[in-house]
Amino acid sequence: MIAPQDFTSALASFATGVTVVTVSEGRDDIGATVSSFASVSLDPPMLLIGVSAESYLCEVLHRRPGWAVTVLSTAQRALAGRFAAEGRPSARLLLGGQPHHRGRRSEALIIEEGVAALECETRLRIPAGDHVLFVAEVTNVDYITREDPLIRVNRRYR
Known part of the structure; x- marks a missing residue:
């Protein structure tokens, strides 16, 4: 049996980008930091995010099938x-x-x-332990900049 703290420590050594996923629901807007983010396909353009199954997000x-993901820059550490x-x-x-x-x-x-x-539209939901993977088709690229991305490694933002 793998101890949860050993698994967490091992994964913390892997640098990952930091994103914020937002979704609009009625008169409210929900958002959360998500670092489980990866590209899946170029044709059609698809990505996936992993979200805690217990989260409100x-x-x-x-x-709501439509949502957005923003890849944060180093200047947006406080937002993360x-x-x-x-x-x-x-x-x-x-x-x-x-x-x-x-x-x-x-x-x-x-x-x-x-x-x-x-901007994304969910195509597939996959239960995965204590998380759910949302595989989505990218429906719009709103912008791309030359800013440096915010990353998280060893439990710290860099």
Whole structure:
């Protein structure tokens, strides 16, 4: 049996990009920091995210097929921490004064000044232990910049 802390420590040594996933539901906007993010396919363009099955974000993603993912820049470290909070955070409150706009396809909040922003539509949900993998088709690339991406390694942002 692998001890959970050993598994977590081993994975913490692997550098990963930091994203914020946002989804609009009615009059509210939900968002959370997600570092389980990977490309899946070029044709059609697809990616996947892994979300805690117990999170409110997961609950909303089961109901709403359209969402957005922003790859954060090194200048957005504080945003990563704010969106990592548990509960039912309102994305608009967590953004503070950070520039943002609505996606053309998903209507989710797009956080500006990041590295890239992609709008997605869920195609497949896969239960995976204590997480759910959402495989999605990218329906719009909102922007791409030359900013340095925020990464997380050894439990620290860099």
